[in-house]
Every structure is written in C-alpha cells, then in structure tokens.
Amino acid sequence: DIQMTQSPSTLSASIGDRVTITCRASQSISIWLAWYQQKPGKAPKLLIYMASNLETGVPSRFSGSGSGTEFTLTISSLQPDDFATYYCQQYQSFYRTFGQGTKVEVK
Amino acid sequence: EVQLLESGGGLVQPGGSLRLSCAASGFTLSGYTVNWVRQAPGRGLEWVSLIRGDNGDTYYADSVKGRFTISRDSSRSTVYLQLNSLRAEDTAVYYCAKDRPNVLAEFWGQGTLVTVSS
Numbered sequence: 001d002i003q004m005t006q007s008p009s010t011l012s013a014s015i016g017d018r019v020t021i022t023c024r025a026s027q028s029i030s031i032w033l034a035w036y037q038q039k040p041g042k043a044p045k046l047l048i049y050m051a052s053n054l055e056t057g058v059p060s061r062f063s064g065s066g067s068g069t070e071f072t073l074t075i076s077s078l079q080p081d082d083f084a085t086y087y088c089q090q091y092q093s094f095y096r097t098f099g100q101g102t103k104v105e106v107k
Numbered sequence: 108e109v110q111l112l113e114s115g116g117g118l119v120q121p122g123g124s125l126r127l128s129c130a131a132s133g134f135t136l137s138g139y140t141v142n143w144v145r146q147a148p149g150r151g152l153e154w155v156s157l158i159r160g161d162n163g164d165t166y167y168a169d170s171v172k173g174r175f176t177i178s179r180d181s182s183r184s185t186v187y188l189q190l191n192s193l194r195a196e197d198t199a200v201y202y203c204a205k206d207r208p209n210v211l212a213e214f215w216g217q218g219t220l221v222t223v224s225s
Contacts, residue, residue, distance in 0.1 A: 001169065034211045036152075043202055043215035044144075044152065050209060087152050091211040094157065094166040096142070101151040 002026055002090050006099035012107040019075040021102045023088035028068045032092035035064055035073045038101075039084045047086075048073065078104070109133035109214050111203050116219030123193050127219060129186040129203030136160065136179055140206040141186045143177065145199035146218075155201070158186060171197075193223045 003026035013019050023033065031051040036044035046055045048064035051071055061076045075082055083106060088099040115127040129141065139160040145153050156167045156177040165177050176189040186203060200220050204212035 032211075036212070038152070043204075043218060044212070045215075046210070046213050049211060049213075055210075055213070085151075089152075089154070089211060094159075094164075095168065096154040096157070096211065098152045098154060 001095050002029060002093055002097055004088055004090055004097050004099040006086075006088055006102050008102060009100065010103045010105060012105050013078050014107045015078055015080060017078045017107075019078050019082075019104060021073045021086055021088075021104075023066075023071045023073070023099050025069045025071075025090055025092075029090045029092035031067050032090055033064075033066070033071050034089050034091065035062075036087045036089065037082075037084045038087065044087065075104075109205065111205060111214060111216035113201065113203055113216045113219040116201065116221045118222045118224065119193055120225050121194060121223055123223070125190045125193065125221060127188040127190065127201055127221070129188075129216060131184045131186065131205070134205070136181050136184055136186065141179070142204045142206065142212055143186075143188045143201060144204055144212070144215075145197075145201045145221075147196070147199040150199075153199075156188060160206075190221065193221075195223050197221060198223045 005024045033051045035048040038044040052064045085101050085103045110132045112130045142157040143155040158177045174192045179186045200218040202218045204215045
C-alpha cells in the first residue's frame with residue numbers, strides 16, 4: 001500500500017501567517033492527491049483535489065501544489081476559521097490512504 | 108441536493124456484528140463511487156472501503172479485509188457496511204463519502220459511532 005507522511009504534526013501560527021503543510025507519498029501518485037479540513041466533531045471538508053484544484057466554495061487563500069511524491073497545502077493568510085486539522089489522501093490506488101494529519105493551532 | 112445519512116452505529120461486544128447504512132439522495136448510486144472512512148476517538152482518518160459506481164467492484168483496507176463487507180442496494184439508494192468479528196480497535200465514527208469523476212470524497216455524511224466494548 002502507498003504510505004502518506006504529513007509534516008508537521010502540529011503547527012502553531014497566528015492570524016495572517018502564511019502556513020505550509022507537506023505531504024509525501026511512498027511512491028509516485030502523479031497528481032492524485034486531495035486535501036481536507038476537519039474541525040472537532042464534524043465531518044472532513046474537501047479543500048483541494050487533483051493536487052492543485054480548489055473545490056468550489058473554498059476560499060482562494062488555500063492552494064495546493066506538487067506532483068509525484070511531494071505535495072504542499074498552503075494557506076496564504078491564516079484566518080480565525082482556519083484553525084483545524086488538515087489531512088492529505090492519495091487516490092492513485094483504489095486502496096486510498098490518508099496522511100496522519102496536521103493540527104493548526106493558535107500560537 | 109446531495110445528502111448522505113449514516114445509521115446503524117451503536118454499542119456491540121467484541122466478536123459481534125453490526126450493519127451500517129449510508130442512505131443517499133440527490134444522486135444515483137450506480138454512477139458514483141462511495142467510500143467508508145472511520146476515525147477512532149482522538150485519532151486521524153482511516154480509509155476503510157469503497158464500492159465503485161461503474162462496476163460495483165469493492166476494495167478494503169488490510170485492517171478490515173475478511174471482516175467487513177461493503178455492498179449497495181440501488182433500489183433503496185443505500186450503501187451498506189457489514190462489520191463482523193468486531194474488535195475494540197474498530198471503535199470509531201464511521202463516515203460515508205461520495206466521489207465524483209476525478210474528485211475524491213467531495214461530499215460526506217455526518218457519521219455514525221460504533222463502540223466495541225464488553
């Protein structure tokens with residue numbers, strides 16, 4: 001199975017900060033990567049698909065990049081609503097795997 | 108409007124069984140892949156299983172293979188996840204999530220809690 005590794009596990013940041021989260025795949029997944037945001041007690045919300053495509057309704061401060069084995073999620077200017085946990089997930093294989101998550105917390 | 112509504116969770120003893128349902132509305136099940144994803148208390152997301160919309164092929168995570176079975180009933184617009192031989196480590200909120208072409212898990216249900224404990 002394809003292993004996904006996210007870093008960091010926790011990130012402390014302030015409003016207005018530029019935030020970058022990295023996701024690495026154990027083998028090439030081309031651009032078949034999604035990013036989600038999850039808040040406590042809620043279902044995950046899709047932010048980015050095919051590595052860099054912004055889902056409809058997601059603010060433009062979110063962006064994704066990368067291909068192959070290395071990917072990033074960037075929040076250009078952190079807003080109060082963005083404090084949450086973020087997950088990547090690969091779908092190059094039908095055996096879809098998640099990264100372990102990155103919690104973005106208040107600095 | 109697309110809706111996914113999970114049900115069937117509850118408290119079950121180790122070794123027991125449970126059937127989860129994901130009732131879909133606003134789209135045709137046979138046209139879209141549906142996933143089950145779980146989240147143990149305080150832990151991250153774990154993909155569990157999927158059923159393809161086009162041909163009904165099914166796939167499972169190694170952690171549940173041979174114990175869980177995914178199926179669908181198009182007449183009832185419902186996807187099921189049969190959980191057998193349950194273990195304490197299967198305790199989690201179980202979500203169903205719908206794909207669209209080239210897009211993974213665009214829409215999620217609210218989840219149903221499964222607790223495995225004696």
